[in-house]
Amino acid sequence: MIEQLPQNLHPVLRRVYAARNVCGPADLEHGLNELHPPHLLSNVDTAAELLAGILMAQGRILIVGDFDADGATSTALAIRALRAMGAKAVDYLVPNRFDFGYGLSPEIVQVAQAHRPDVIITVDNGISSLAGVAAANAAGIQVVVTDHHLPGPQLPDAAVIVNPNLPGDPFPSKSLAGVGVIFYVMLALRTYLRAAGWFTSRGIAEPNLAQLLDLVALGTVADMAVLDRNNRILLEQGLRRMRAGQACPGILALLAVAGRTCHRLVAADLGFAVGPRLNAAGRLEDMSRGVECLLTDCPQSASTIARELDALNRQRRAIEREMQEQALASLEVLQNEFATASLPRGLCLLDAGWHQGVIGILASRIKQRLHRPVIAFAPAADGNLRGSARSVPGLHIRDLLERVSSRNPGLIVKFGGHAMAAGLTLHEGDYERFRLAFEATVTEMASEEIFERIVLTDGELEPDQLDLSLAQTLRVAGPWGQGFPEPVFDGVFAVVDRRIVGEEHVRFRLQAFQNETMLNAIAFSAARHGWDKVQGVVRLAFRLDVNEFRGRQSLQLVIEHLEPAS
Template sequence: MTRILPRPAPARAVTRLIEAGTHPLLARIYAARGIQSRDELDYSLKSLLPPARLKGVDDAARLLADAIEAGARMVIVADYDCDGATACAVGIRALRAFGADVGYLVPNRFEYGYGLTPAIVELATGLEPEVLITVDNGIASVEGVAAARDHGIATVITDHHLPGDELPEADVIVNPNQPGCDFPSKALAGVGVMFYTMLALRAELRERGAFAGKAEPNLAELLDLVALGTVADVVKLDHNNRILVAQGLQRMRADRMQPGIRALFAAAGRDATRATSFDMGFALGPRLNAAGRLADMSLGIECLITDDMGRALNIAQELDKLNRERRAIEADMQQEAMAGLDSIDPGSHASLTLFQPEWHQGVIGILAGRIKEKFHRPTIAFARGNDGEIKGSGRSIPGLHLRDALDLVTKQAPDLILRFGGHAMAAGLTIRETDLPRFEAIFESVVQGLIDPADLTRRLETDGALEDSLYNLETARLLEREIWGQGFAPPVFDDTFRVENQRILKDKHLKLQLKKGNTRIDAIQFNHADPAAPNIHAAFRLAVNEYNGVAGIQLMLEHFEAA
């Protein structure tokens, strides 16, 4: 069941925004998202929070500046998702521009697991580093940091994940979510943390006279990478993150991108001059992530750090091929998951736990997300690992902090979860295969105790009705140019329509022609093949649809029901 609920837009805030020159429709949408003044829509770099408030960033800058001056070898230990890949690329490009001797290592997720483990430190020693820098990981790597210390290697942790009860004894930790850090934006992605670390390092090198007589590296050139990683990691787009994304989009639209970003746009068949956060989240990000899911994320990182456009295009085509393979695997897994759920009533459960021995470890997170979306239940999907273990990836719904739920499971059954970590909406864990029934029962009990039953009904917030005069290409383009994402949701409207025509595309997408007043409008709902009633109440996004060079509008239906 889905409840369509309009977001309230405080009248005073709407009026203030209109008086400050905001388009009336945008004023209503922004006010409904808590925007009080035009200052919160200022996406210039001067509005970016200063690095100095990020705990540990100045210490990291001094340590790295000392290492550069000493000619010390540095190695970045990356994570295997889009955030980790872009964070690594930002580090490699910035440090090399500063004159550093730096390489990178991105371990195979299936062999080495997550974070800076002792095994990964052993692997890294082959590169003879004097400094290890983690990006998008490391805050939970207590044993790995200790192993690095035993080898005489300094460690700089840059991460954004929530810390556990014990912090690693690294030389420096830069993480807005570590204890004692009062950085106002706790929502920085891993790439955002690395970008801030590089800003602080540049300031430190500037003070030391490192750029005397030569041009200072322009770190703004890396903002396309920062934007991509921020959107793809689905972190909250608070004001600071919206600045980073807006600046990155500005560079993409002006064709001032890294070769790898340009190549990814080409592989995805998207027009970079009209780049949106949607492109980053649903076109570029998945292609990079496919490398980490099915192969080796070093392929994605190489795409982002090469300056050879031809090589970037070749790698982007490989990434596109991997993404198509990933989608085929995902479709098969989803079909198996749905068949497995036929024997139960998902509505009678507060959570869903899924497992098939043949499932692909790299795709279970996407599968969990798909099942979560369909049934609106916190979902964990497991795949078989090594030595009798199974690895799970979970996705949650508003109202349940998934990592906290797993933490409570460990308190109730300390021997059950071997490893876990994550965020409110996504988490990963490892258990023994023989413990799956016990985990399923305890997790279900924990979720029932934590979640409000009302949160198990999907609530779809909308921005109300769209005036008849605004069903046009100009409005769609206006909305397309703005910054939307997690925590700053893209506009969704709702209204009633007459269904004049409908048909199924590719056996799974419902294509409709709707009538509103005297206006006929095309609409589509993806992955929905059930027919619509003659009159429907629909929640939708207004989108641009281009076909054979002709642009028009199309409603992207999020949900509909008989009116």
């Protein structure tokens, strides 16, 4: 396979690409003409026809989104696209997670009726909203569901459902984020309106929907969608627009408050800097503020909202840190009573004081630390418990919840999600029964191997390959992300010096073991693991990074894993 890759590639990059099943030059093409065509997506043409009829009649369209970054970008994209195509009455509604919970619920339909919509378009939700769609139908409101989450055994009775994960759907990419699905629906709608002569008859400039790919890129990365080739094209095209300063004012403002510069932007900046700030609105308050940031065309307004979101994100980090300390203290008590190997294979955590908007991040952090599936629960305003689940590779968490639910009818009020992440609702009194059922089902479904912590790397580098030039090459060779990981290498180094920076990060001065080359390195959030006390010779798993300070670029290793060298 490696022989089929271009000969002019750096040999390390050729090796990296081959390990990610890049078979040849065609796999590295990121032009929009390489995207899978919209007509392959089941029901997309039917959705386009229905929406075109409402738009031409100047009917009322209501977007119902989700309260995360994928939902916010999906909502903003739908509104921007519909307005650009001539829709006059387009509004949106994002359920507040604390008052309504997830998705198109009957309660949200009741709120939606105040907008008097002719059609509700769900974005990044709806595939499990059986009762909500039924309530909308009863109120005489058509529903177009656009979603990417895995469907359950019964589908909602919507006018149209567009979801690449519907049974039998021929769309080749099953990994579209919610924002990717609505982008494809808008492409199909534009095609229908063009064929109907809508733009020419109304004197409307046909919109260039590629201008919305900044939103597609952000939502795709923030939702950790698997970067198959189709998603890599969408992401790369969005990044190119951002690097050229052509993103919407809200994204530019969020980049600015995060201290990122457009021309050096990579996918990781969206995942670690922009996404969390946008998500903070939905986690702590109301995602409508995040949507407004993405909708405004005024740079001053965008900057003001971005600063608000940045403040919320700092607040979110403080809450998360406190919750994580509480959770780890509880786990330490368990580990003092049992060997780590005797801890349950699946962990359920609950604290009455935990913040409902942060439990997903908490579950993710504990999962990373203990390498086992974790569900963190917090009380909801309706008296139920909301849970956020995170899994490890090899254990499909939504399938697991479905098995628990089918064996224990009524135990789970509702659930939904993906292979690696899911959400669920329980009656408060059922927590202990669910915990036991969850632990037993994890033990039943999971093989012993998935609990082994394995660090995968792209091998070692030669001493002369530890340089700035290769780091620069790898930085722009992606886009890297979920399912197409950024290259990680391993090697042995001597620790010359280390110190804590920024409260919990650890900066190292290293000496390459093979020669006397001195290298700078950083390990993020590593002080909490005691890495600030490491000394001697160590084996590292690391990424090559380009550090820029006062206009000068230098090589920096970003340490992902550290252990004493044997």
